[in-house]
Amino acid sequence: MIATAAFVLGFLTIGLTVVFLAFGGGPRGARRNLHRQSRGGNKFALSVMFVVTIAFGVGIPVAVLASNHDNQSKKAPGGVKLTASEQHGRKIFAKNCSTCHTLAASNAVGKVGPSLDQIRPVAALTLNAIQLGRARGQGQMPAGLVDGQDAKDVAAYVAATAGHG
Numbered sequence: 001m002i003a004t005a006a007f008v009l010g011f012l013t014i015g016l017t018v019v020f021l022a023f024g025g026g027p028r029g030a031r032r033n034l035h036r037q038s039r040g041g042n043k044f045a046l047s048v049m050f051v052v053t054i055a056f057g058v059g060i061p062v063a064v065l066a067s068n069h070d071n072q073s074k075k076a077p078g079g080v081k082l083t084a085s086e087q088h089g090r091k092i093f094a095k096n097c098s099t100c101h102t103l104a105a106s107n108a109v110g111k112v113g114p115s116l117d118q119i120r121p122v123a124a125l126t127l128n129a130i131q132l133g134r135a136r137g138q139g140q141m142p143a144g145l146v147d148g149q150d151a152k153d154v155a156a157y158v159a160a161t162a163g164h165g
C-alpha cells in the first residue's frame, strides 16, 4: 500500500511539473512560446516524455508484480497473513469443507454446517470435529474427511481466518 501510494505521488509530481513547465508564464507566456519555441525546449519536452513513458511502461508492471507477490498470494481476504501450512490448509478447505461451511476468507457459502465465521472455532475444536465427525441433530459431518498434516493445516487455516472475512 505504501509503495503504491509513493508511486502514485511520484507520478503526480512529474505530471504537475510538466504542466507547470508547459504553461510557465501563464496563458500569455504560453502563446508567446508557441511562436518562438526553441530547439532546447523541444528536446527537454521530448526527454520528459521519454522518462514518463519508461516510468509507466516499466514502473507499473513492476509495481503490480511486486504487490501481487507480497500481498495476494499470502493474504486471505480480510488482510490475514497466512503461514505456509495455513496456505496449504486453505487448499484443503476449498476441496473438503467449502461445500458445507461458510467461510468468507475462502469465499465459501455452504449452508449444511454452521458458518465458521460465526462460531470461530479454535484449531483444537476443528481438529476434533474432523477426527470424530459431528452429528448433534443439526445435520451431519462425516468423520475423517482429512487426516494427518492436512487436518492440522486446515484447522490452523480456519482458526486464522474465521470471522476476518
Ligand code: HEC
Residues within 6 Å of the ligand: 093, 096, 097, 098, 099, 100, 101, 112, 113, 114, 119, 121, 125, 126, 129, 130, 134, 135, 136, 137, 138, 139, 140, 141, 142, 145, 146, 154, 155, 158
Ligand atoms: C457434508 C457436509 C460437511 C463437510 C464436508 C464438512 N462439515 Fe463441518 N460440519 C457439518 C455439520 C452439519 C456440522 C454441525 C453438526 C452438528 O453440530 O450437529 C459441522 C460442524 C463443524 C464444526 C463445529 C464443530 C463444533 O463442535 O461446534 C467445525 C469446526 C467444522 N464443522 C469444520 C469443518 C472442516 C474444517 C471441514 C473440512 C475438513 C468440514 N467441517 C467439512 C457439515 C460438514
